[in-house]
Amino acid sequence: MKRYFIRTVQVALLFILILACVVLFRTEQARWKKAVSVQKKEPISLADKQEYAHRLGKALTFKTISYQEEENNKWEEYKNFIKYLEETFPQVHLTLKRDIVNEHSLLFTWEGKNPSLPPALFLAHYDVVPVEEGTENQWKYPPFGGVVAEEYIWGRGAIDVKCSVIALLESVNYWVQQGYQPERTLLFAFGHDEEVGGRKGAKKIAELLKERGISPEFSLDEGMAINEGIIPGIDGPVALIGVAEKGYLSLELSISTQGGHSSTPSDETSIGLLASAICKIEQNLMPAKLAGPIRWMLEDLSPYMNFPMRMVCSNLWLFDKVLTRVFASIPSANAALRTTFAPTLFHAGEKENVLPTHAYAVVNIRMLSGDTTEKVTEYIRKIVNDKRIEIKEFSPEKTDEASPISDRNAEGYKAIAHTIHEVWGNIPVASALTLGGTDSVNYVGVAKNLYRFQPLKFTKEDLELIHGTNERLHVDNYMKGIEFFIRLLKNVGK
Numbered sequence: 001m002k003r004y005f006i007r008t009v010q011v012a013l014l015f016i017l018i019l020a021c022v023v024l025f026r027t028e029q030a031r032w033k034k035a036v037s038v039q040k041k042e043p044i045s046l047a048d049k050q051e052y053a054h055r056l057g058k059a060l061t062f063k064t065i066s067y068q069e070e071e072n073n074k075w076e077e078y079k080n081f082i083k084y085l086e087e088t089f090p091q092v093h094l095t096l097k098r099d100i101v102n103e104h105s106l107l108f109t110w111e112g113k114n115p116s117l118p119p120a121l122f123l124a125h126y127d128v129v130p131v132e133e134g135t136e137n138q139w140k141y142p143p144f145g146g147v148v149a150e151e152y153i154w155g156r157g158a159i160d161v162k163c164s165v166i167a168l169l170e171s172v173n174y175w176v177q178q179g180y181q182p183e184r185t186l187l188f189a190f191g192h193d194e195e196v197g198g199r200k201g202a203k204k205i206a207e208l209l210k211e212r213g214i215s216p217e218f219s220l221d222e223g224m225a226i227n228e229g230i231i232p233g234i235d236g237p238v239a240l241i242g243v244a245e246k247g248y249l250s251l252e253l254s255i256s257t258q259g260g261h262s263s264t265p266s267d268e269t270s271i272g273l274l275a276s277a278i279c280k281i282e283q284n285l286m287p288a289k290l291a292g293p294i295r296w297m298l299e300d301l302s303p304y305m306n307f308p309m310r311m312v313c314s315n316l317w318l319f320d321k322v323l324t325r326v327f328a329s330i331p332s333a334n335a336a337l338r339t340t341f342a343p344t345l346f347h348a349g350e351k352e353n354v355l356p357t358h359a360y361a362v363v364n365i366r367m368l369s370g371d372t373t374e375k376v377t378e379y380i381r382k383i384v385n386d387k388r389i390e391i392k393e394f395s396p397e398k399t400d401e402a403s404p405i406s407d408r409n410a411e412g413y414k415a416i417a418h419t420i421h422e423v424w425g426n427i428p429v430a431s432a433l434t435l436g437g438t439d440s441v442n443y444v445g446v447a448k449n450l451y452r453f454q455p456l457k458f459t460k461e462d463l464e465l466i467h468g469t470n471e472r473l474h475v476d477n478y479m480k481g482i483e484f485f486i487r488l489l490k491n492v493g494k
């Protein structure tokens, strides 16, 4: 018996030893996978950076604000912005074909020399969100002043995302002035209503492309960037390329009961039944999976992580269950693991002493690729398991299915990653999942692969400026963005 026990302990120890060796070997091996820095690259010289900064600054003075109620939009400002682009980039307008789509959105076509190559599509939007009422005074410089000061370009749209519209036009202008013409056709689509869903801008441009039988090899949009200090185990900058985007769905749950006087309540009320349904939904989340883009991100980044994180992320075959549990407890990480449910509206009752007959609630849902509207609605119905509660889509016009996952080994992805290395050196580049919505969803089925990467570097603090007070962009950060687009146009255009 004793001998058997000793043998078992020996075998267990041997097993642990082998496991430790495998884990340590893989941890070490991960370091060898670091990207090799780009040796040769084309010299790019950008003249006075203040001029670039002021051209963007001026673009921020147009109040192209997307209000929730469209009738509040000042269309004159949109028209003036388009006119400003004509005046600022005359050569671009002479060389490229411009379509004004649905009155305010823009599609530029830069015809390539080789029509047999599928085009590349660059996306951005020039509408911005309003400045929150009551916060105007907290802006150091006016939100629509277009001020360049303290080495920053200040104003609404500096980061999200007029900067990309102008930077793309700057980079086209750069090549046009040198008499360059791409081999591949390059398309530039600038929507005017991304902040309210892109249905009248991006969607219409996508329809036009379809009508013309144009199917780009890939599209590049906002949605991810170079981040600093957000990935555990890595201090320096990390470039994330979004290869998928979560879907959007709101479900309304409603119930009608007898109602009556609150002095003689029945044991089941509209409010109680609906509240219990919401509780069930919150307590029965859809399963969390460390799969797809989130897993790729950890694997891609593992070579650059400190030892403990590298050990975990280069051995996901062993640690993925533990890591899934840890991530599930962090809201921002949890959102990348599963389809999420957020109860956002709850309405019932008019008077304190009357039992309401009707109650309704809305759950906002962000779907992971693979979870469709139909599947999720069915899941919620099963969880609620109460025939008295009616479940239907709340705002079907806003529903977006989760995007397909784009190919991270395709030409377009490689060109984006390569260009990142040309501009920012040997920084880690990883595939990721975009949690918020972008105009890209409108191009599903039009562009073969959809990527999301905005060529700017953001700290945690910068990320809070998006849609916030004192939105601003450092001039050097902006210049790197322009350099990225200049190089990328050449890298994909040739």
Ligand SMILES: [Zn+2]
Binding pocket: 125, 160, 161, 194, 222
């Ligand atoms: Zn945006």
